[in-house]
Amino acid sequence: MFETLKELPADKILMLMQMFKDDPRSDKIDLGVGVYKNAEGLTPVMRAIKAAEKQLWEAETTKTYTGLAGDPAYGAAMTELVLADAVSAANVAAAATPGGTGAVRQGFDMLKMAKPDVRVFVSDPTWPNHLSILKHLGIETVPYRYFDEETRGVDFDGMMADLAKAQKGDAILLHGCCHNPTGANLTLAQWKEVVALLLKTGATPMIDIAYQGFGDGLEEDAAGTRLVASSVPECLIAASCSKNFGIYRERTGILMAVSADASRKKILQGTLNHLNRQNFSFPPDHGARLVTMVLTDPALRAEWAAELEEVRLSMLSLREQLAAELRRFSGSDRFGFVAQHRGMFSRLGTTPELVERLRTEHGIYMVGDSRLNIAGLNRTTVPILAEAIVKVGI
Numbered sequence: 001m002f003e004t005l006k007e008l009p010a011d012k013i014l015m016l017m018q019m020f021k022d023d024p025r026s027d028k029i030d031l032g033v034g035v036y037k038n039a040e041g042l043t044p045v046m047r048a049i050k051a052a053e054k055q056l057w058e059a060e061t062t063k064t065y066t067g068l069a070g071d072p073a074y075g076a077a078m079t080e081l082v083l084a085d086a087v088s089a090a091n092v093a094a095a096a097t098p099g100g101t102g103a104v105r106q107g108f109d110m111l112k113m114a115k116p117d118v119r120v121f122v123s124d125p126t127w128p129n130h131l132s133i134l135k136h137l138g139i140e141t142v143p144y145r146y147f148d149e150e151t152r153g154v155d156f157d158g159m160m161a162d163l164a165k166a167q168k169g170d171a172i173l174l175h176g177c178c179h180n181p182t183g184a185n186l187t188l189a190q191w192k193e194v195v196a197l198l199l200k201t202g203a204t205p206m207i208d209i210a211y212q213g214f215g216d217g218l219e220e221d222a223a224g225t226r227l228v229a230s231s232v233p234e235c236l237i238a239a240s241c242s243k244n245f246g247i248y249r250e251r252t253g254i255l256m257a258v259s260a261d262a263s264r265k266k267i268l269q270g271t272l273n274h275l276n277r278q279n280f281s282f283p284p285d286h287g288a289r290l291v292t293m294v295l296t297d298p299a300l301r302a303e304w305a306a307e308l309e310e311v312r313l314s315m316l317s318l319r320e321q322l323a324a325e326l327r328r329f330s331g332s333d334r335f336g337f338v339a340q341h342r343g344m345f346s347r348l349g350t351t352p353e354l355v356e357r358l359r360t361e362h363g364i365y366m367v368g369d370s371r372l373n374i375a376g377l378n379r380t381t382v383p384i385l386a387e388a389i390v391k392v393g394i
């Protein structure tokens with residue numbers, strides 16, 4: 001029967017990872033996959049995670065199953081991290097998932113369970129895997145304008161005009177912060193307008209927040225998500241610990257279902273548990289346990305927050321350096337947006353052909369839509385990139 005299977009299109013980000021590995025040039029630069037790298041090009045285990053891991057090794061006595069939603073302490077700690085006191089815990093159902101992608105997948109699955117013909121509005125562009133999972137689940141997507149190719153900021157008027165077409169029974173996928181792939185983000189005033197639109201249309205928001213702490217700070221990056229969660233009747237939030245805790249391979253994420261009506265929590269929790277059971281049964285626990293330990297131990301939490309802040313500031317300073325170098329090489333301010341963007345990514349806004357020339361002629365790897373991972377740079381490679389960008393004619 002497997003003869004019916006066809007070759008599937010390769011995931012562009014993962015394909016790029018492989019191409020980079022296979023490139024023999026020693027001066028190649030990887031600005032592809034969204035993984036944080038320090039100045040030495042390494043992705044270290046964060047200090048607080050390492051300490052928690054040591055403690056866990058000493059203290060852990062069993063590896064038996066947790067609950068279907070994972071350890072409730074993880075759900076509580078993550079709900080507090082993402083939502084703080086914006087919403088009462090009595091209004092939040094939560095389930096651990098394998099990574100943020102697992103949470104996104106479960107969230108889409110839940111939308112479909114609730115409404116088999118649900119339409120999901122997605123920003124144009126969005127993380128390619130959003131589209132791929134939606135397609136896999138047979139869910140209709142409706143793109144909404146997001147990126148202004150001129151300013152490289154958010155096309156907010158276009159976004160609002162497109163989202164005004166959403167109705168009750170539709171879902172709107174929003175990036176909580178650090179928009180992937182563009183790096184262009186909503187201001188808090190714009191989030192307020194989005195909330196008003198959500199209330200007017202009755203559409204259900206689903207927020208993907210995968211980079212909390214990488215943009216303007218842990219609290220600032222969650223402000224939009226908190227505003228939505230505290231204002232609308234119901235929403236879904238998919239959060240990832242891969243980047244802000246640096247535990248990519250541990251696959252640690254969470255899906256939260258928030259309802260203003262606390263009496264709905266039991267059904268929402270049951271649905272999340274059911275979805276976990278159907279898709280993979282019990283969620284992975286190791287990363288979730290480390291995150292819980294870090295978030296609930298004041299010393300570990302302070303250590304983690306400090307290191308995360310170092311990471312954030314190092315990316316910000318690379319952004320500023322890159323904008324300055326681009327100004328120097330191009331003799332113009334047209335790349336000023338690089339310093340305005342936030343998070344790991346910036347979209348240069350150029351053609352796949354020029355992105356390919358960066359790769360073939362300069363050994364610089366970025367995703368074909370001209371998304372570059374700022375954290376793939378260091379102080380030495382920033383001028384090399386800036387010169388190459390101007391040289392190929394971007």
Ligand code: LMR
Binds near residue numbers: 032033034127129180
């Ligand atoms: C990315 O966008 O590069 C990351 O989220 C990694 C991935 O899985 O695509």
